[in-house]
Amino acid sequence: MSDANQNRPSHRLFAVNGEGDNARWTDIGVAWATRDGKGFTLNLNALPLNGRVVMRINDAKDEKKGRG
Known part of the structure; x- marks a missing residue:
């Protein structure tokens, strides 16, 4: 692993309210x-x-969508 990747968080945390398509995800x-x-x-x-609270792997495509 490079030094640059060591400081990058491995996961993102979200507060999730609701279920399914009606769920609201807030990056926390x-x-x-x-x-x-x-x-x-x-x-x-x-x-x-x-x-x-939901913890998801920090993935570039998730960052663009704003949720997992």
């Missing part, structure tokens, strides 16, 4: 795998009060 932060591979470090920009 990013995550990186820990060095030992046994967990994740989260950097949250917001903390949802309801709904659920």
Whole structure:
């Protein structure tokens, strides 16, 4: 892995309210795998009060769509 990719978050975090096509996805932060591979470090920009948090692999096509 290159140095540039080490700082890029491996996952994105979303607050999701609703189900299916009616779900509202809000980007709330990013995550990186820990060095030992046994967990994740989260950097949250917001903390949802309801709904659920979904963690998705950070993929360029997901970034364009704004959700997973």
